[in-house]
Amino acid sequence: MSESDGAPPVTTVAILALPEVTASVLFGLSDMFVGVGRDWPLVVEGRPGSSTLRVQIVSADGQPLTIANGIHVVPDASIANAAPPQVICIPEVFLLPTAEIQGRFQVEAAWLRESHARGAVVAAACSGALLMAEAGLLEGEDATTHWAYCDVLAQRHPGIRLHKRRALVTAGEGQRLVMAGGGTSWQDLALYLIARLVNLDAAMQMARLYLIDWHESGQQPFARLSASRQTDDAVITRCQLWAAEHYRAPSPVAAMTQLSGLAERSFVRRFQQATGMSPLQYVHHIRLEEAKQLLEASDDAIEAVAEQVGYEDAGYFARLFKREVNLTPAQYRKRFAGLREVLRQGRSSW
CATH class of the missing domain: 1.10.10.60 (Homeodomain-like)
Structure with missing residues:
Protein backbone atom coordinates (compact mmCIF):
# COMPACT_ATOMS: atom_id res chain seq x y z
CA MET A 1 0.00 0.00 0.00
CA SER A 2 1.52 3.30 -1.01
CA GLU A 3 0.83 6.89 -0.05
CA SER A 4 0.23 9.54 -2.64
CA ASP A 5 2.02 12.87 -2.44
CA GLY A 6 0.39 15.17 0.04
CA ALA A 7 -1.71 12.39 1.61
CA PRO A 8 -1.81 12.22 5.41
CA PRO A 9 0.54 9.67 6.98
CA VAL A 10 -0.90 6.19 7.24
CA THR A 11 -0.61 4.28 10.51
CA THR A 12 1.35 1.06 10.02
CA VAL A 13 0.27 -1.99 11.99
CA ALA A 14 2.62 -4.98 12.05
CA ILE A 15 1.27 -8.41 12.97
CA LEU A 16 3.96 -10.77 14.19
CA ALA A 17 3.86 -14.20 12.54
CA LEU A 18 5.38 -17.01 14.58
CA PRO A 19 5.22 -20.76 13.98
CA GLU A 20 3.28 -20.78 17.26
CA VAL A 21 0.23 -18.79 16.11
CA THR A 22 -3.08 -19.95 14.68
CA ALA A 23 -4.38 -18.80 11.33
CA SER A 24 -7.71 -17.61 12.73
CA VAL A 25 -6.04 -15.04 14.97
CA LEU A 26 -3.26 -14.02 12.57
CA PHE A 27 -5.54 -13.48 9.59
CA GLY A 28 -8.49 -12.36 11.70
CA LEU A 29 -6.47 -9.42 13.00
CA SER A 30 -5.28 -8.67 9.47
CA ASP A 31 -8.81 -8.76 8.08
CA MET A 32 -10.12 -6.45 10.79
CA PHE A 33 -7.38 -3.87 10.36
CA VAL A 34 -7.37 -3.91 6.55
CA GLY A 35 -11.15 -3.54 6.54
CA VAL A 36 -11.16 -0.24 8.44
CA GLY A 37 -12.30 2.47 6.05
CA ARG A 38 -12.81 -0.03 3.24
CA ASP A 39 -15.56 -2.47 4.19
CA TRP A 40 -18.23 -0.21 5.72
CA PRO A 41 -18.86 1.87 2.57
CA LEU A 42 -18.70 -1.35 0.54
CA VAL A 43 -21.52 -2.91 2.54
CA VAL A 44 -23.58 0.24 3.09
CA GLU A 45 -23.12 2.15 -0.15
CA GLY A 46 -22.03 -0.51 -2.59
CA ARG A 47 -18.61 1.06 -3.17
CA PRO A 48 -15.30 0.06 -1.58
CA GLY A 49 -13.51 2.67 0.46
CA SER A 50 -9.78 2.95 1.10
CA SER A 51 -8.12 1.13 3.96
CA THR A 52 -7.21 3.52 6.73
CA LEU A 53 -4.46 1.34 8.20
CA ARG A 54 -1.42 -0.13 6.49
CA VAL A 55 -1.10 -3.73 7.62
CA GLN A 56 1.95 -5.94 7.23
CA ILE A 57 2.53 -9.49 8.42
CA VAL A 58 6.09 -9.67 9.69
CA SER A 59 8.28 -12.60 10.73
CA ALA A 60 11.82 -12.92 11.98
CA ASP A 61 13.33 -13.71 8.56
CA GLY A 62 10.49 -12.93 6.16
CA GLN A 63 10.55 -16.46 4.72
CA PRO A 64 7.43 -18.61 4.23
CA LEU A 65 6.57 -20.54 7.35
CA THR A 66 4.12 -23.12 8.61
CA ILE A 67 2.09 -22.00 11.58
CA ALA A 68 -0.09 -23.95 14.01
CA ASN A 69 -2.53 -26.40 12.43
CA GLY A 70 -0.34 -26.71 9.32
CA ILE A 71 -1.28 -23.45 7.62
CA HIS A 72 1.36 -21.97 5.32
CA VAL A 73 2.03 -18.22 5.57
CA VAL A 74 4.07 -15.93 3.35
CA PRO A 75 4.99 -12.83 5.40
CA ASP A 76 5.09 -9.38 3.84
CA ALA A 77 8.48 -8.59 5.31
CA SER A 78 11.20 -9.61 7.70
CA ILE A 79 11.74 -7.76 10.93
CA ALA A 80 14.85 -6.15 9.45
CA ASN A 81 13.08 -4.96 6.28
CA ALA A 82 9.64 -4.06 7.67
CA ALA A 83 8.44 -0.47 7.63
CA PRO A 84 8.75 0.93 11.17
CA PRO A 85 5.34 0.20 12.72
CA GLN A 86 3.33 2.43 14.98
CA VAL A 87 1.65 -0.69 16.40
CA ILE A 88 2.84 -4.29 16.74
CA CYS A 89 0.31 -7.04 17.42
CA ILE A 90 1.32 -10.42 18.80
CA PRO A 91 -1.54 -12.79 17.94
CA GLU A 92 -0.60 -15.44 20.52
CA VAL A 93 2.07 -17.95 21.51
CA PHE A 94 0.29 -21.26 20.97
CA LEU A 95 2.34 -23.53 23.24
CA LEU A 96 1.68 -25.61 26.30
CA PRO A 97 1.55 -23.31 29.33
CA THR A 98 4.51 -25.18 30.80
CA ALA A 99 6.64 -24.97 27.62
CA GLU A 100 9.93 -23.16 28.06
CA ILE A 101 10.18 -20.06 25.87
CA GLN A 102 13.19 -18.36 27.39
CA GLY A 103 15.61 -17.63 24.53
CA ARG A 104 13.21 -19.07 21.95
CA PHE A 105 12.21 -15.75 20.38
CA GLN A 106 15.34 -13.65 20.75
CA VAL A 107 15.01 -11.82 17.42
CA GLU A 108 11.34 -11.06 17.96
CA ALA A 109 11.86 -9.97 21.58
CA ALA A 110 14.63 -7.57 20.58
CA TRP A 111 12.40 -6.07 17.89
CA LEU A 112 9.59 -5.56 20.39
CA ARG A 113 11.93 -3.79 22.82
CA GLU A 114 13.45 -1.57 20.14
CA SER A 115 10.10 -0.69 18.59
CA HIS A 116 8.54 0.13 21.93
CA ALA A 117 11.53 2.30 22.83
CA ARG A 118 10.94 4.24 19.60
CA GLY A 119 7.35 4.91 20.65
CA ALA A 120 5.40 2.00 19.12
CA VAL A 121 2.40 0.42 20.79
CA VAL A 122 2.96 -3.27 21.54
CA ALA A 123 -0.25 -5.27 21.85
CA ALA A 124 -0.93 -8.94 22.50
CA ALA A 125 -3.94 -11.19 22.34
CA CYS A 126 -4.39 -14.30 24.42
CA SER A 127 -1.02 -15.87 25.36
CA GLY A 128 0.95 -13.30 23.36
CA ALA A 129 1.62 -11.53 26.65
CA LEU A 130 4.18 -14.26 27.36
CA LEU A 131 6.37 -12.87 24.60
CA MET A 132 5.90 -9.32 25.86
CA ALA A 133 7.09 -10.51 29.25
CA GLU A 134 10.09 -12.30 27.75
CA ALA A 135 10.99 -9.05 25.98
CA GLY A 136 11.10 -7.34 29.38
CA LEU A 137 8.24 -4.96 28.61
CA LEU A 138 5.94 -5.96 31.46
CA GLU A 139 8.23 -5.80 34.48
CA GLY A 140 6.48 -3.73 37.14
CA GLU A 141 3.45 -3.25 34.92
CA ASP A 142 -0.18 -4.32 34.96
CA ALA A 143 -0.96 -7.20 32.62
CA THR A 144 -3.40 -9.93 31.66
CA THR A 145 -3.30 -13.05 29.52
CA HIS A 146 -5.35 -16.16 28.78
CA TRP A 147 -6.52 -17.81 32.00
CA ALA A 148 -4.56 -21.00 31.23
CA TYR A 149 -1.28 -19.05 31.20
CA CYS A 150 -1.82 -16.73 34.18
CA ASP A 151 -0.12 -18.92 36.78
CA VAL A 152 2.89 -19.59 34.57
CA LEU A 153 3.28 -15.90 33.76
CA ALA A 154 3.07 -14.98 37.45
CA GLN A 155 5.63 -17.61 38.42
CA ARG A 156 8.14 -16.66 35.73
CA HIS A 157 7.73 -12.91 36.16
CA PRO A 158 6.73 -12.14 39.77
CA GLY A 159 7.26 -8.42 39.16
CA ILE A 160 4.22 -8.25 36.89
CA ARG A 161 0.91 -7.10 38.41
CA LEU A 162 -1.33 -9.73 36.87
CA HIS A 163 -5.09 -9.14 36.55
CA LYS A 164 -6.51 -12.59 35.86
CA ARG A 165 -10.13 -11.53 35.47
CA ARG A 166 -9.69 -8.48 33.29
CA ALA A 167 -10.35 -8.94 29.60
CA LEU A 168 -8.30 -5.92 28.53
CA VAL A 169 -5.39 -4.18 30.23
CA THR A 170 -3.36 -1.17 29.12
CA ALA A 171 -0.12 -0.27 30.83
CA GLY A 172 3.15 1.57 30.60
CA GLU A 173 4.06 5.06 29.50
CA GLY A 174 1.36 6.43 27.24
CA GLN A 175 -0.63 3.22 27.73
CA ARG A 176 1.48 1.73 24.92
CA LEU A 177 1.30 -1.82 26.26
CA VAL A 178 -2.05 -3.44 25.50
CA MET A 179 -3.15 -6.97 26.38
CA ALA A 180 -6.40 -8.87 25.85
CA GLY A 181 -6.99 -12.10 27.71
CA GLY A 182 -9.37 -14.72 26.34
CA GLY A 183 -9.32 -17.05 23.36
CA THR A 184 -11.29 -14.74 21.08
CA SER A 185 -9.93 -11.62 22.75
CA TRP A 186 -8.14 -10.68 19.53
CA GLN A 187 -11.48 -9.24 18.43
CA ASP A 188 -11.67 -7.01 21.50
CA LEU A 189 -8.03 -6.07 21.01
CA ALA A 190 -8.63 -5.13 17.38
CA LEU A 191 -11.65 -2.97 18.23
CA TYR A 192 -9.77 -1.22 21.00
CA LEU A 193 -6.82 -0.45 18.74
CA ILE A 194 -9.07 0.74 15.91
CA ALA A 195 -10.79 3.14 18.31
CA ARG A 196 -7.41 4.48 19.42
CA LEU A 197 -5.76 4.65 16.02
CA VAL A 198 -8.69 5.84 13.92
CA ASN A 199 -11.83 6.79 15.82
CA LEU A 200 -14.71 5.41 17.82
CA ASP A 201 -17.13 5.21 14.90
CA ALA A 202 -14.69 3.12 12.87
CA ALA A 203 -14.49 0.61 15.72
CA MET A 204 -18.27 0.47 16.06
CA GLN A 205 -18.62 -0.12 12.32
CA MET A 206 -16.25 -3.07 12.45
CA ALA A 207 -18.07 -4.45 15.51
CA ARG A 208 -21.29 -4.47 13.52
CA LEU A 209 -19.74 -5.94 10.41
CA TYR A 210 -18.04 -8.74 12.34
CA LEU A 211 -20.96 -9.39 14.74
CA ILE A 212 -18.50 -9.13 17.59
CA ASP A 213 -19.50 -10.30 21.04
CA TRP A 214 -23.24 -10.48 20.51
CA HIS A 215 -23.67 -13.52 18.28
CA GLU A 216 -26.68 -14.81 20.17
CA SER A 217 -28.76 -11.95 18.80
CA GLY A 218 -28.15 -12.94 15.20
CA GLN A 219 -27.14 -10.51 12.50
CA GLN A 220 -30.04 -8.14 12.65
CA PRO A 221 -28.73 -5.77 15.36
CA PHE A 222 -25.52 -5.29 13.38
CA ALA A 223 -26.70 -5.33 9.81
CA ARG A 224 -26.84 -1.74 8.69
CA LEU A 225 -29.36 -2.08 5.93
Whole structure:
Protein backbone atom coordinates (compact mmCIF):
# COMPACT_ATOMS: atom_id res chain seq x y z
CA MET A 1 0.00 0.00 0.00
CA SER A 2 1.52 3.30 -1.01
CA GLU A 3 0.83 6.89 -0.05
CA SER A 4 0.23 9.54 -2.64
CA ASP A 5 2.02 12.87 -2.44
CA GLY A 6 0.39 15.17 0.04
CA ALA A 7 -1.71 12.39 1.61
CA PRO A 8 -1.81 12.22 5.41
CA PRO A 9 0.54 9.67 6.98
CA VAL A 10 -0.90 6.19 7.24
CA THR A 11 -0.61 4.28 10.51
CA THR A 12 1.35 1.06 10.02
CA VAL A 13 0.27 -1.99 11.99
CA ALA A 14 2.62 -4.98 12.05
CA ILE A 15 1.27 -8.41 12.97
CA LEU A 16 3.96 -10.77 14.19
CA ALA A 17 3.86 -14.20 12.54
CA LEU A 18 5.38 -17.01 14.58
CA PRO A 19 5.22 -20.76 13.98
CA GLU A 20 3.28 -20.78 17.26
CA VAL A 21 0.23 -18.79 16.11
CA THR A 22 -3.08 -19.95 14.68
CA ALA A 23 -4.38 -18.80 11.33
CA SER A 24 -7.71 -17.61 12.73
CA VAL A 25 -6.04 -15.04 14.97
CA LEU A 26 -3.26 -14.02 12.57
CA PHE A 27 -5.54 -13.48 9.59
CA GLY A 28 -8.49 -12.36 11.70
CA LEU A 29 -6.47 -9.42 13.00
CA SER A 30 -5.28 -8.67 9.47
CA ASP A 31 -8.81 -8.76 8.08
CA MET A 32 -10.12 -6.45 10.79
CA PHE A 33 -7.38 -3.87 10.36
CA VAL A 34 -7.37 -3.91 6.55
CA GLY A 35 -11.15 -3.54 6.54
CA VAL A 36 -11.16 -0.24 8.44
CA GLY A 37 -12.30 2.47 6.05
CA ARG A 38 -12.81 -0.03 3.24
CA ASP A 39 -15.56 -2.47 4.19
CA TRP A 40 -18.23 -0.21 5.72
CA PRO A 41 -18.86 1.87 2.57
CA LEU A 42 -18.70 -1.35 0.54
CA VAL A 43 -21.52 -2.91 2.54
CA VAL A 44 -23.58 0.24 3.09
CA GLU A 45 -23.12 2.15 -0.15
CA GLY A 46 -22.03 -0.51 -2.59
CA ARG A 47 -18.61 1.06 -3.17
CA PRO A 48 -15.30 0.06 -1.58
CA GLY A 49 -13.51 2.67 0.46
CA SER A 50 -9.78 2.95 1.10
CA SER A 51 -8.12 1.13 3.96
CA THR A 52 -7.21 3.52 6.73
CA LEU A 53 -4.46 1.34 8.20
CA ARG A 54 -1.42 -0.13 6.49
CA VAL A 55 -1.10 -3.73 7.62
CA GLN A 56 1.95 -5.94 7.23
CA ILE A 57 2.53 -9.49 8.42
CA VAL A 58 6.09 -9.67 9.69
CA SER A 59 8.28 -12.60 10.73
CA ALA A 60 11.82 -12.92 11.98
CA ASP A 61 13.33 -13.71 8.56
CA GLY A 62 10.49 -12.93 6.16
CA GLN A 63 10.55 -16.46 4.72
CA PRO A 64 7.43 -18.61 4.23
CA LEU A 65 6.57 -20.54 7.35
CA THR A 66 4.12 -23.12 8.61
CA ILE A 67 2.09 -22.00 11.58
CA ALA A 68 -0.09 -23.95 14.01
CA ASN A 69 -2.53 -26.40 12.43
CA GLY A 70 -0.34 -26.71 9.32
CA ILE A 71 -1.28 -23.45 7.62
CA HIS A 72 1.36 -21.97 5.32
CA VAL A 73 2.03 -18.22 5.57
CA VAL A 74 4.07 -15.93 3.35
CA PRO A 75 4.99 -12.83 5.40
CA ASP A 76 5.09 -9.38 3.84
CA ALA A 77 8.48 -8.59 5.31
CA SER A 78 11.20 -9.61 7.70
CA ILE A 79 11.74 -7.76 10.93
CA ALA A 80 14.85 -6.15 9.45
CA ASN A 81 13.08 -4.96 6.28
CA ALA A 82 9.64 -4.06 7.67
CA ALA A 83 8.44 -0.47 7.63
CA PRO A 84 8.75 0.93 11.17
CA PRO A 85 5.34 0.20 12.72
CA GLN A 86 3.33 2.43 14.98
CA VAL A 87 1.65 -0.69 16.40
CA ILE A 88 2.84 -4.29 16.74
CA CYS A 89 0.31 -7.04 17.42
CA ILE A 90 1.32 -10.42 18.80
CA PRO A 91 -1.54 -12.79 17.94
CA GLU A 92 -0.60 -15.44 20.52
CA VAL A 93 2.07 -17.95 21.51
CA PHE A 94 0.29 -21.26 20.97
CA LEU A 95 2.34 -23.53 23.24
CA LEU A 96 1.68 -25.61 26.30
CA PRO A 97 1.55 -23.31 29.33
CA THR A 98 4.51 -25.18 30.80
CA ALA A 99 6.64 -24.97 27.62
CA GLU A 100 9.93 -23.16 28.06
CA ILE A 101 10.18 -20.06 25.87
CA GLN A 102 13.19 -18.36 27.39
CA GLY A 103 15.61 -17.63 24.53
CA ARG A 104 13.21 -19.07 21.95
CA PHE A 105 12.21 -15.75 20.38
CA GLN A 106 15.34 -13.65 20.75
CA VAL A 107 15.01 -11.82 17.42
CA GLU A 108 11.34 -11.06 17.96
CA ALA A 109 11.86 -9.97 21.58
CA ALA A 110 14.63 -7.57 20.58
CA TRP A 111 12.40 -6.07 17.89
CA LEU A 112 9.59 -5.56 20.39
CA ARG A 113 11.93 -3.79 22.82
CA GLU A 114 13.45 -1.57 20.14
CA SER A 115 10.10 -0.69 18.59
CA HIS A 116 8.54 0.13 21.93
CA ALA A 117 11.53 2.30 22.83
CA ARG A 118 10.94 4.24 19.60
CA GLY A 119 7.35 4.91 20.65
CA ALA A 120 5.40 2.00 19.12
CA VAL A 121 2.40 0.42 20.79
CA VAL A 122 2.96 -3.27 21.54
CA ALA A 123 -0.25 -5.27 21.85
CA ALA A 124 -0.93 -8.94 22.50
CA ALA A 125 -3.94 -11.19 22.34
CA CYS A 126 -4.39 -14.30 24.42
CA SER A 127 -1.02 -15.87 25.36
CA GLY A 128 0.95 -13.30 23.36
CA ALA A 129 1.62 -11.53 26.65
CA LEU A 130 4.18 -14.26 27.36
CA LEU A 131 6.37 -12.87 24.60
CA MET A 132 5.90 -9.32 25.86
CA ALA A 133 7.09 -10.51 29.25
CA GLU A 134 10.09 -12.30 27.75
CA ALA A 135 10.99 -9.05 25.98
CA GLY A 136 11.10 -7.34 29.38
CA LEU A 137 8.24 -4.96 28.61
CA LEU A 138 5.94 -5.96 31.46
CA GLU A 139 8.23 -5.80 34.48
CA GLY A 140 6.48 -3.73 37.14
CA GLU A 141 3.45 -3.25 34.92
CA ASP A 142 -0.18 -4.32 34.96
CA ALA A 143 -0.96 -7.20 32.62
CA THR A 144 -3.40 -9.93 31.66
CA THR A 145 -3.30 -13.05 29.52
CA HIS A 146 -5.35 -16.16 28.78
CA TRP A 147 -6.52 -17.81 32.00
CA ALA A 148 -4.56 -21.00 31.23
CA TYR A 149 -1.28 -19.05 31.20
CA CYS A 150 -1.82 -16.73 34.18
CA ASP A 151 -0.12 -18.92 36.78
CA VAL A 152 2.89 -19.59 34.57
CA LEU A 153 3.28 -15.90 33.76
CA ALA A 154 3.07 -14.98 37.45
CA GLN A 155 5.63 -17.61 38.42
CA ARG A 156 8.14 -16.66 35.73
CA HIS A 157 7.73 -12.91 36.16
CA PRO A 158 6.73 -12.14 39.77
CA GLY A 159 7.26 -8.42 39.16
CA ILE A 160 4.22 -8.25 36.89
CA ARG A 161 0.91 -7.10 38.41
CA LEU A 162 -1.33 -9.73 36.87
CA HIS A 163 -5.09 -9.14 36.55
CA LYS A 164 -6.51 -12.59 35.86
CA ARG A 165 -10.13 -11.53 35.47
CA ARG A 166 -9.69 -8.48 33.29
CA ALA A 167 -10.35 -8.94 29.60
CA LEU A 168 -8.30 -5.92 28.53
CA VAL A 169 -5.39 -4.18 30.23
CA THR A 170 -3.36 -1.17 29.12
CA ALA A 171 -0.12 -0.27 30.83
CA GLY A 172 3.15 1.57 30.60
CA GLU A 173 4.06 5.06 29.50
CA GLY A 174 1.36 6.43 27.24
CA GLN A 175 -0.63 3.22 27.73
CA ARG A 176 1.48 1.73 24.92
CA LEU A 177 1.30 -1.82 26.26
CA VAL A 178 -2.05 -3.44 25.50
CA MET A 179 -3.15 -6.97 26.38
CA ALA A 180 -6.40 -8.87 25.85
CA GLY A 181 -6.99 -12.10 27.71
CA GLY A 182 -9.37 -14.72 26.34
CA GLY A 183 -9.32 -17.05 23.36
CA THR A 184 -11.29 -14.74 21.08
CA SER A 185 -9.93 -11.62 22.75
CA TRP A 186 -8.14 -10.68 19.53
CA GLN A 187 -11.48 -9.24 18.43
CA ASP A 188 -11.67 -7.01 21.50
CA LEU A 189 -8.03 -6.07 21.01
CA ALA A 190 -8.63 -5.13 17.38
CA LEU A 191 -11.65 -2.97 18.23
CA TYR A 192 -9.77 -1.22 21.00
CA LEU A 193 -6.82 -0.45 18.74
CA ILE A 194 -9.07 0.74 15.91
CA ALA A 195 -10.79 3.14 18.31
CA ARG A 196 -7.41 4.48 19.42
CA LEU A 197 -5.76 4.65 16.02
CA VAL A 198 -8.69 5.84 13.92
CA ASN A 199 -11.83 6.79 15.82
CA LEU A 200 -14.71 5.41 17.82
CA ASP A 201 -17.13 5.21 14.90
CA ALA A 202 -14.69 3.12 12.87
CA ALA A 203 -14.49 0.61 15.72
CA MET A 204 -18.27 0.47 16.06
CA GLN A 205 -18.62 -0.12 12.32
CA MET A 206 -16.25 -3.07 12.45
CA ALA A 207 -18.07 -4.45 15.51
CA ARG A 208 -21.29 -4.47 13.52
CA LEU A 209 -19.74 -5.94 10.41
CA TYR A 210 -18.04 -8.74 12.34
CA LEU A 211 -20.96 -9.39 14.74
CA ILE A 212 -18.50 -9.13 17.59
CA ASP A 213 -19.50 -10.30 21.04
CA TRP A 214 -23.24 -10.48 20.51
CA HIS A 215 -23.67 -13.52 18.28
CA GLU A 216 -26.68 -14.81 20.17
CA SER A 217 -28.76 -11.95 18.80
CA GLY A 218 -28.15 -12.94 15.20
CA GLN A 219 -27.14 -10.51 12.50
CA GLN A 220 -30.04 -8.14 12.65
CA PRO A 221 -28.73 -5.77 15.36
CA PHE A 222 -25.52 -5.29 13.38
CA ALA A 223 -26.70 -5.33 9.81
CA ARG A 224 -26.84 -1.74 8.69
CA LEU A 225 -29.36 -2.08 5.93
CA SER A 226 -28.27 -0.82 2.56
CA ALA A 227 -30.75 2.03 2.67
CA SER A 228 -28.22 4.62 1.61
CA ARG A 229 -26.94 2.66 -1.36
CA GLN A 230 -27.50 4.68 -4.50
CA THR A 231 -28.79 3.26 -7.76
CA ASP A 232 -28.24 3.84 -11.46
CA ASP A 233 -31.64 5.53 -11.68
CA ALA A 234 -30.91 9.26 -11.42
CA VAL A 235 -34.49 10.12 -10.43
CA ILE A 236 -34.52 7.60 -7.59
CA THR A 237 -31.02 8.58 -6.50
CA ARG A 238 -32.18 12.18 -6.15
CA CYS A 239 -35.03 10.98 -3.94
CA GLN A 240 -32.64 8.89 -1.86
CA LEU A 241 -30.42 11.87 -1.25
CA TRP A 242 -33.44 13.95 -0.28
CA ALA A 243 -34.59 11.23 2.15
CA ALA A 244 -31.16 11.08 3.79
CA GLU A 245 -31.54 14.74 4.78
CA HIS A 246 -35.28 14.97 5.35
CA TYR A 247 -36.30 11.57 6.78
CA ARG A 248 -37.83 13.35 9.81
CA ALA A 249 -40.37 15.11 7.57
CA PRO A 250 -44.00 14.24 8.39
CA SER A 251 -44.89 12.95 4.90
CA PRO A 252 -41.60 11.90 3.30
CA VAL A 253 -43.05 9.52 0.71
CA ALA A 254 -45.43 12.17 -0.64
CA ALA A 255 -42.55 14.63 -0.79
CA MET A 256 -40.33 12.16 -2.67
CA THR A 257 -43.13 11.42 -5.10
CA GLN A 258 -43.52 15.12 -5.84
CA LEU A 259 -39.74 15.48 -6.21
CA SER A 260 -39.63 12.61 -8.71
CA GLY A 261 -42.24 14.19 -10.99
CA LEU A 262 -43.89 10.79 -11.41
CA ALA A 263 -47.37 9.57 -10.66
CA GLU A 264 -47.49 7.94 -7.22
CA ARG A 265 -48.00 4.41 -8.53
CA SER A 266 -45.19 4.79 -11.06
CA PHE A 267 -42.88 6.25 -8.44
CA VAL A 268 -43.49 3.43 -5.96
CA ARG A 269 -42.95 0.77 -8.64
CA ARG A 270 -39.76 2.42 -9.92
CA PHE A 271 -38.39 2.95 -6.41
CA GLN A 272 -39.03 -0.70 -5.56
CA GLN A 273 -37.27 -1.85 -8.71
CA ALA A 274 -34.24 0.37 -8.04
CA THR A 275 -33.75 -0.24 -4.31
CA GLY A 276 -35.50 -3.51 -3.52
CA MET A 277 -37.82 -1.84 -1.01
CA SER A 278 -40.80 0.46 -0.98
CA PRO A 279 -40.31 4.19 -0.35
CA LEU A 280 -41.88 3.83 3.10
CA GLN A 281 -39.63 0.90 4.03
CA TYR A 282 -36.65 2.93 2.87
CA VAL A 283 -37.56 5.85 5.13
CA HIS A 284 -38.13 3.51 8.07
CA HIS A 285 -34.67 1.99 7.60
CA ILE A 286 -32.99 5.39 7.52
CA ARG A 287 -34.86 6.45 10.64
CA LEU A 288 -33.96 3.25 12.49
CA GLU A 289 -30.28 3.60 11.62
CA GLU A 290 -30.30 7.12 13.03
CA ALA A 291 -32.11 5.81 16.10
CA LYS A 292 -29.35 3.22 16.62
CA GLN A 293 -26.75 5.97 16.63
CA LEU A 294 -28.75 7.98 19.16
CA LEU A 295 -29.28 4.96 21.39
CA GLU A 296 -25.56 4.21 21.35
CA ALA A 297 -24.31 7.73 21.91
CA SER A 298 -26.89 9.46 24.13
CA ASP A 299 -28.90 8.93 27.29
CA ASP A 300 -32.06 10.39 25.75
CA ALA A 301 -35.30 8.64 26.67
CA ILE A 302 -36.71 6.21 24.13
CA GLU A 303 -39.61 8.60 23.55
CA ALA A 304 -37.18 11.42 22.78
CA VAL A 305 -35.21 9.23 20.37
CA ALA A 306 -38.43 8.28 18.59
CA GLU A 307 -39.39 11.93 18.18
CA GLN A 308 -35.91 12.92 16.97
CA VAL A 309 -36.05 10.43 14.09
CA GLY A 310 -39.58 11.30 13.03
CA TYR A 311 -41.99 9.15 15.06
CA GLU A 312 -44.61 10.89 17.18
CA ASP A 313 -45.86 7.56 18.55
CA ALA A 314 -43.09 6.06 20.71
CA GLY A 315 -44.98 2.79 21.04
CA TYR A 316 -45.12 2.38 17.27
CA PHE A 317 -41.41 3.19 17.06
CA ALA A 318 -40.57 0.56 19.69
CA ARG A 319 -42.60 -2.13 17.91
CA LEU A 320 -41.06 -1.28 14.54
CA PHE A 321 -37.55 -1.28 16.02
CA LYS A 322 -38.10 -4.70 17.65
CA ARG A 323 -39.48 -6.14 14.40
CA GLU A 324 -36.62 -4.87 12.24
CA VAL A 325 -33.67 -5.13 14.62
CA ASN A 326 -34.76 -8.13 16.71
CA LEU A 327 -34.01 -6.19 19.89
CA THR A 328 -36.04 -3.60 21.74
CA PRO A 329 -34.55 -0.09 21.79
CA ALA A 330 -33.61 -0.59 25.44
CA GLN A 331 -31.92 -3.91 24.72
CA TYR A 332 -30.01 -2.40 21.81
CA ARG A 333 -28.81 0.49 23.97
CA LYS A 334 -27.67 -1.85 26.74
CA ARG A 335 -25.54 -3.87 24.34
CA PHE A 336 -24.05 -1.21 22.12
CA ALA A 337 -23.83 1.82 24.36
CA GLY A 338 -21.70 -0.32 26.67
CA LEU A 339 -19.30 -1.21 23.87
CA ARG A 340 -19.11 2.39 22.74
CA GLU A 341 -18.31 3.53 26.29
CA VAL A 342 -15.55 0.93 26.70
CA LEU A 343 -13.96 2.04 23.46
CA ARG A 344 -14.39 5.72 24.32
CA GLN A 345 -12.65 5.22 27.67
CA GLY A 346 -9.84 3.37 25.95
CA ARG A 347 -9.35 6.12 23.42
CA SER A 348 -9.36 8.84 26.05
CA SER A 349 -6.61 7.05 27.97
CA TRP A 350 -4.17 7.68 25.14
